[in-house]
Each structure stands twice: as structure tokens, then as C-alpha cells.
Amino acid sequence: MPFLNTPLTKQDPTVSMGTAMMTPQGPLTRKLSAFVALSGSDLETLARFHKRRRSFLAGHEMIHEGQKNQSAFILAKGWAFSYKMLPDGDRQIVDFQIAGDFLGLRSVLFRTTDHSVEAITRIEASEVLATDILDGFAHSPRLATAILWAASRDEAMVVEHLVNLGRRSAEERMAHFLLELGARQQLVGIGDRTGFDCPLTQYHLADALGLSAVHVNRVLRNLREQGLVTFQKGRVAFDDIDGLVELAGFDTEYLDQDGPLMR
Amino acid sequence: MPFLNTPLTKQDPTVSMGTAMMTPQGPLTRKLSAFVALSGSDLETLARFHKRRRSFLAGHEMIHEGQKNQSAFILAKGWAFSYKMLPDGDRQIVDFQIAGDFLGLRSVLFRTTDHSVEAITRIEASEVLATDILDGFAHSPRLATAILWAASRDEAMVVEHLVNLGRRSAEERMAHFLLELGARQQLVGIGDRTGFDCPLTQYHLADALGLSAVHVNRVLRNLREQGLVTFQKGRVAFDDIDGLVELAGFDTEYLDQDGPLMR
DNA sequence: CGAGAGTTTGATCCAGTTCAAGGAAAGTGG
DNA sequence: CCACTTTCCTTGAACTGGATCAAACTCTCG
Numbered sequence: 001m002p003f004l005n006t007p008l009t010k011q012d013p014t015v016s017m018g019t020a021m022m023t024p025q026g027p028l029t030r031k032l033s034a035f036v037a038l039s040g041s042d043l044e045t046l047a048r049f050h051k052r053r054r055s056f057l058a059g060h061e062m063i064h065e066g067q068k069n070q071s072a073f074i075l076a077k078g079w080a081f082s083y084k085m086l087p088d089g090d091r092q093i094v095d096f097q098i099a100g101d102f103l104g105l106r107s108v109l110f111r112t113t114d115h116s117v118e119a120i121t122r123i124e125a126s127e128v129l130a131t132d133i134l135d136g137f138a139h140s141p142r143l144a145t146a147i148l149w150a151a152s153r154d155e156a157m158v159v160e161h162l163v164n165l166g167r168r169s170a171e172e173r174m175a176h177f178l179l180e181l182g183a184r185q186q187l188v189g190i191g192d193r194t195g196f197d198c199p200l201t202q203y204h205l206a207d208a209l210g211l212s213a214v215h216v217n218r219v220l221r222n223l224r225e226q227g228l229v230t231f232q233k234g235r236v237a238f239d240d241i242d243g244l245v246e247l248a249g250f251d252t253e254y255l256d257q258d259g260p261l262m263r
Numbered sequence: 264m265p266f267l268n269t270p271l272t273k274q275d276p277t278v279s280m281g282t283a284m285m286t287p288q289g290p291l292t293r294k295l296s297a298f299v300a301l302s303g304s305d306l307e308t309l310a311r312f313h314k315r316r317r318s319f320l321a322g323h324e325m326i327h328e329g330q331k332n333q334s335a336f337i338l339a340k341g342w343a344f345s346y347k348m349l350p351d352g353d354r355q356i357v358d359f360q361i362a363g364d365f366l367g368l369r370s371v372l373f374r375t376t377d378h379s380v381e382a383i384t385r386i387e388a389s390e391v392l393a394t395d396i397l398d399g400f401a402h403s404p405r406l407a408t409a410i411l412w413a414a415s416r417d418e419a420m421v422v423e424h425l426v427n428l429g430r431r432s433a434e435e436r437m438a439h440f441l442l443e444l445g446a447r448q449q450l451v452g453i454g455d456r457t458g459f460d461c462p463l464t465q466y467h468l469a470d471a472l473g474l475s476a477v478h479v480n481r482v483l484r485n486l487r488e489q490g491l492v493t494f495q496k497g498r499v500a501f502d503d504i505d506g507l508v509e510l511a512g513f514d515t516e517y518l519d520q521d522g523p524l525m526r
Numbered sequence: 527c528g529a530g531a532g533t534t535t536g537a538t539c540c541a542g543t544t545c546a547a548g549g550a551a552a553g554t555g556g
Numbered sequence: 557c558c559a560c561t562t563t564c565c566t567t568g569a570a571c572t573g574g575a576t577c578a579a580a581c582t583c584t585c586g
Contacts, residue, residue: 066516082428087512092426106415114419114516137408144407145400152369152410155418156377158425163347163355166429166473170542201564210429215542217566249350251378433574464532478574480534 005223026050027100027188028071028074032146045140046099049074051129063104063117070107071129075099078123079199082115083207093208095158096120096200098182099188102150108133130255165210168249173209175248178229178236183252265361271347289313290363290451291337296408308403312337315390319382326380333376334392341386342462345378346470356471359383359444362451365406365413384462406484428473431512436472437482438511441492441499446515458500459514 029046032038038046053220054073056062062080063070068187075097082103083093097103100208107113137144160180181198185191202220206213224230228244230237238244292309295301301309316334320327325343326333337521338360345366346356351441357378368375371393376450400407423443427436444461448454465483467477487493491507 043431050463063560069345084422086426086430090430092429094425097339106419107413109412110419111518115422134408137411138404141401141407144404144411145397148407148411148414149372151414151418152372155414155421156369156373158418159347159357159378162357162421162425163349165425166355167353169348213564214544214545214566218542221566244498253375409563466532475575476532477534477576484534 005212018190026074026076028102028150031100031187032143032150036146038142038146042140042143042146045136045143049128049132050126051132052125052129054123054125056125058119058121058123060119060123061108061116062114062119062123062125065113065116067107067113068111069130070104070113071127072104072108072133073117073125073127074100075101075103076124076126078125079120080117080123081120081204081208082117084115091207092210093204094156094160096208098184101154102147105133105147105151112208120204139253143215161208170209170211170215170219171222172248173211174205174216174223175228176245176250177205177209178231178238179241179244179248179250182236182238188244193238193241195235197234198231198236199234265367285460289337289339291365291413294363294450295413297414299405300487301405301409305403305406305409308406309401311391312391312395312399313327314393314395315392317386317388317390319386321382321384321386323382323386325378325388326376326378328379329374330370330394331368331374331375333367333424334390335365335371335396336388336390338362338364338366339351339389340389341354342383343386344383344471345379347378351526354470356467358417358424359471361447362453365410366397368410370415385469388473395442423472432503433472433474433478433482434485435511436474436487437468437479438491438507439467439513440472441501442493442507442511444515445499445501456501456504457496460497461499462493462497 029038031042032046035116056078062073063082065084077099080097080103081093082095082097083091097117103125104113104116108113108128137147157180160176164176166174182191184198185196186193189194202216203213205211205220206216209216211219220229220231223244224239225231226243228238228240228247230239244250278507292301292306295309306435319341325336328347340362342362343366344356345358345360346354348354360380366380367376369378371391400410421444423439427439431439442465445454445459448459449456453459465476465479468474469479472479474482483492483494486507487495487502489506491503491510493502507513
């Protein structure tokens with residue numbers, strides 16, 4: 001069963017839009033630019049999404065399922081996860097979010113939010129209001145397309161996660177999951193082939209992979225004893241990445257982004 | 264193990280764009296209009312997506328994983344399913360598509376397709392080229408927003424499916440799945456609270472729910488003997504829909520669409 | 527009528543769960 | 557700086573939901 005904390009939010013004062021606005025080059029901008037060549041005015045529109053800087057403490061619930069008129073966030077720093085609770089108190093983690101990820105987009109497109117998001121570490125993010133987004137799209141079709149692309153990429157990850165749960169053994173799931181996390185970290189320039197820092201607990205893993213926390217522990221031990229990965233003390237170390245890729249049937253295709261599609 | 268057929272495609276001649284273009288009012292248009300109020304020119308852009316009429320025989324693989332420059336389809340009639348194959352020959356069905364569903368959108372946004380789609384019944388659909396879509400978005404930001412909304416709705420279904428696989432028992436999964444299918448059918452005006460016609464086999468159910476076909480059979484028997492649902496001879500009959508909803512922890516929230524958000 | 531495609535049922539097995547308990551690390555407050 | 561708590565990790569033992577193997581039964585349809 002999940003452990004739930006209900007900490008405080010620290011809301012930073014709104015940051016003024018100075019010259020910084022012209023060169024936001026946050027991880028999201030970088031990500032989107034990899035897909036569509038955004039013009040100066042597109043970038044300006046996107047920069048307007050970054051007006052409201054916010055910080056959240058670890059454990060804070062940033063988005064609540066069932067809430068109306070929820071705003072979205074662009075994550076600049078830290079880790080979060082989106083999840084759903086079941087009536088019996090079980091929790092299913094749908095995805096983890098890191099720097100550059102858009103979070104809660106669905107909750108602005110729908111009237112009421114269909115999932116929750118909780119901060120794992122301390123979070124730095126920009127709050128984006130529904131109207132910012134909708135107006136932004138109206139002014140910049142390319143931005144809308146880029147965001148659609150980013151959303152599709154997220155969906156591809158959820159699909160891969162689905163396959164994981166539906167058809168892979170506990171060991172394969174774990175291997176696949178850690179590799180995906182590693183690959184995503186590398187895409188934003190954190191970590192390398194040898195591993196990455198990871199603030200997740202075994203409970204997070206259990207709730208993401210549809211396993212019990214006890215079994216997660218055993219699976220991690222197996223993988224470690226086979227010399228494949230070591231997850232200890234907040235660090236994932238890929239001891240034998242090729243062996244791991246082989247075990248997981250891992251394929252980075254769905255994460256790859258090889259140059260802009262739209263110019 | 265899945266049964267795979269490789270039948271032929273019948274490609275109908277391109278349908279001319281007559282007055283029909285002005286009043287396409289296909290199920291997709293209806294669906295999108297429920298979210299954004301589309302102007303005349305938006306509708307025209309959307310109508311241009313319907314130039315290339317196609318038919319496919321049951322069993323035809325409409326979209327192949329790994330293919331490049333794949334086009335998308337708007338489904339007008341019939342059932343299809345999207346899936347992924349695993350190296351060991353296992354299949355995971357990600358979603359089923361019915362009339363009004365956009366299919367293969369991700370495969371045009373990405374360079375190479377990350378999933379396959381197979382026709383279950385005979386299919387009538389419009390083929391939409393990547394350029395149609397990208398140009399369409401450039402001309403009509405509202406259309407782009409509407410499609411993003413539709414894609415998000417699909418993602419919400421995938422997420423619900425994920426929760427299903429991760430945290431629900433076989434019986435709950437089946438109950439939830441059949442209810443969702445029923446609700447979707449009703450949204451496009453097919454079937455009612457008593458049930459709907461359903462061309463799926465127990466193999467389809469197994470590959471969608473991450474179960475063995477044998478167990479699917481047993482679960483269906485249990486549900487039938489409890490007087491909850493009967494799935495026989497191509498028809499799902501909700502014998503006790505309230506009991507079923509209760510068992511599944513089903514909530515239609517994520518499918519609801521209560522009036523346009525954007526005017 | 528014969529052949530595939532799909533459904534049904536029984537018997538056996540195992541991957542992962544549940545229950546139970548200790549242990550280590552890291553904060554917290556006196 | 558030491559007791560005390562909380563969070564998280566680890567391991568053992570027993571159990572079970574769903575898988576697997578095997579076989580027969582029922583459609584349809586060519």
C-alpha cells in the first residue's frame with residue numbers, strides 16, 4: 001500500500017519577463033525544436049508559457065484527479081509521477097516526469113482531471129493556464145503541432161508501459177523500465193551508459209510495474225546477482241547494459257527523434 | 264499464440280469531392296465538434312482529409328510496425344485493433360478502433376511506425392496522408408487543437424487500460440473492458456444499455472487483457488454464471504449492468520464529453 | 527463431409543502475492 | 557549526542573491466481 005504525504009507548497013513570486021523571454025531554451029523548447037522548426041514568434045508564444053514560476057516540495061500533490069479547471073506545468077527540474085488510485089487503495093503509476101516534460105496537459109483539455117501527479121523530489125516548474133495554452137495554439141499552429149507531437153511521444157511511452165504490464169515477466173519489466181528511464185535521462189543530458197541517479201523507492205517501482213514491493217526487491221536482487229543492473233542508494237548502475245537490453249527486448253525506436261520533420 | 268492472416272486489400276477508386284464535401288458530418292467530425300466549435304473553413308480542411316476512400320478485408324494489416332512514411336486513416340465503418348508484437352511471438356493489443364476513430368496518427372508524427380493495426384471486420388476508411396495532416400494543421404489551428412484533444416482522449420483510454428493490466432484481477436479487467444467498449448459504442452450511436460454486437464474472439468480479449476485465452480474463457484463463464492454479462496455468438500449482453508459497474512470500479516468520466524470547451 | 531477457426535473443460539504447475547518480521551539509514555527533538 | 561520514529565529495504569514461509577498442457581467439442585463454410 002502506498003505511503004502518502006501531504007506537504008506544503010512554496011509559491012515563488014511571478015518572475016518578470018525580461019530578456020530571458022527571448023532565449024528560454026528550456027528543455028521543453030529544445031525537445032520541441034527537435035521536431036518542428038519553431039519561428040521567432042512561435043518561440044515567443046512558447047516563452048509566454050513560462051511566466052509563472054513555481055516550486056513544490058517533495059511529496060506535494062501537484063494535480064488532483066477529479067479537479068476542475070486544473071492548470072498544466074512544464075517541468076524544469078526534479079522528478080514527478082502521474083498515477084491513478086483505485087477504490088481499494090491500490091495505486092497505479094502511469095508515468096514519471098522529468099525536466100522538459102509537459103505535465104497535466106490532459107487535465108486542461110478535459111474539463112475534469114483524470115489522473116493525479118505527485119512530486120517525488122523538489123520541483124521547479126512553470127504553471128501554464130488553460131487559456132495560455134488554448135490562445136497559444138490559436139496564434140501558433142506550429143506550436144500546436146509540436147505539442148501534439150510531444151503528447152504523442154508520451155503516449156508512445158504509455159503504450160510501451162502497457163505492453164510491459166500485459167506481456168512481460170517481472171524481470172523483463174524491471175529491465176525494460178530501468179533502460180527506458182536511463183534513455184530518457186540521457187535525452188535531457190543527465191546520466192550516461194553507465195547509469196543515472198534515481199530518487200525512486202521500491203514502492204514507486206512496484207506501483208509502476210504492477211508488482212508487490214516485496215517482489216520488486218527480489219527481482220532487483222536477481223538482476224544484481226546476474227551482474228546486469230545495480231539499483232542501490234539512489235543510483236541505477238548498468239553493469240551489463242547489452243545483457244539488460246537483450247533480456248528486456250528493449251528498443252529505443254519509440255524515443256528517438258532524428259531531426260525535425262517539419263521545417 | 265495469435266492467429267495471423269495476410270489477406271488482400273481492395274482499394275476503391277478515389278471518391279470525387281462533390282457537395283458531399285460540404286456536409287461530411289462523419290462520426291469524426293461529430294466527435295471533434297463536441298469539443299471545439301469548428302468554423303466553415305475548419306470543416307473544409309477536415310473534409311479534405313476524406314478524399315481517399317479505402318476498403319479493407321477482415322484480417323488485413325492496415326499499418327505495419329517499423330514502416331516509414333505511413334499514412335493515417337479515419338475509420339468510417341468496421342472494427343480494427345492496434346497492437347505490438349514481442350520478440351517471443353506474444354501479442355499485446357493496445358486498443359480497439361471503431362467508427363470515428365483516428366488511427367495511425369502517431370505513425371505520421373513519427374518517422375517510423377511504432378505499432379501495427381489490423382482490421383477485424385471489413386473496414387471502410389479514409390486514408391489521410393502525412394502532408395494533408397501537417398498542412399491542415401497549419402491552416403486551421405482549431406482543427407489541430409481538436410485533433411490534439413481527440414488524441415488525448417485516446418491516451419486516456421490507454422491509461423485506463425494500463426491501470427486495468429497493472430492493478431486489477433482478471434474478472435475486474437474483463438468487466439471493465441466490456442463496459443468501456445459498450446460505452447464507446449453508445450457514444451457513436453450503436454448499441455444501448457442492454458448490450459452491443461461485438462466481433463471479437465476470445466483470443467482478442469486475451470491479447471488485450473494480458474491473459475491466456477483459456478483463462479478468458481473461464482472468466483467469461485464466471486461472469487455469465489454470476490448473471491453479470493453474457494458474451495456469446497458475437498453479442499455482449501449486459502445482464503446486470505449495475506453489478507458489473509460495481510465489480511469493475513467503472514467510471515465513465517474519462518469518456519464523457521459534455522459540450523464544447525472552445526468556441 | 528472435412529477442415530480450419532474458435533470455444534470449452536480438466537489437470538497440473540509456477541510466478542508472483544500475502545503475511546510476518548527484522549534491519550539499516552536518516553531525520554527529529556529533547 | 558543519544559533515544560525515538562519513520563521510511564525504506566530485505567528475507568523467509570505459505571498460498572493462490574492465472575498459465576500451461578492436453579484434448580474434445582462446435583461451429584461455419586468451401
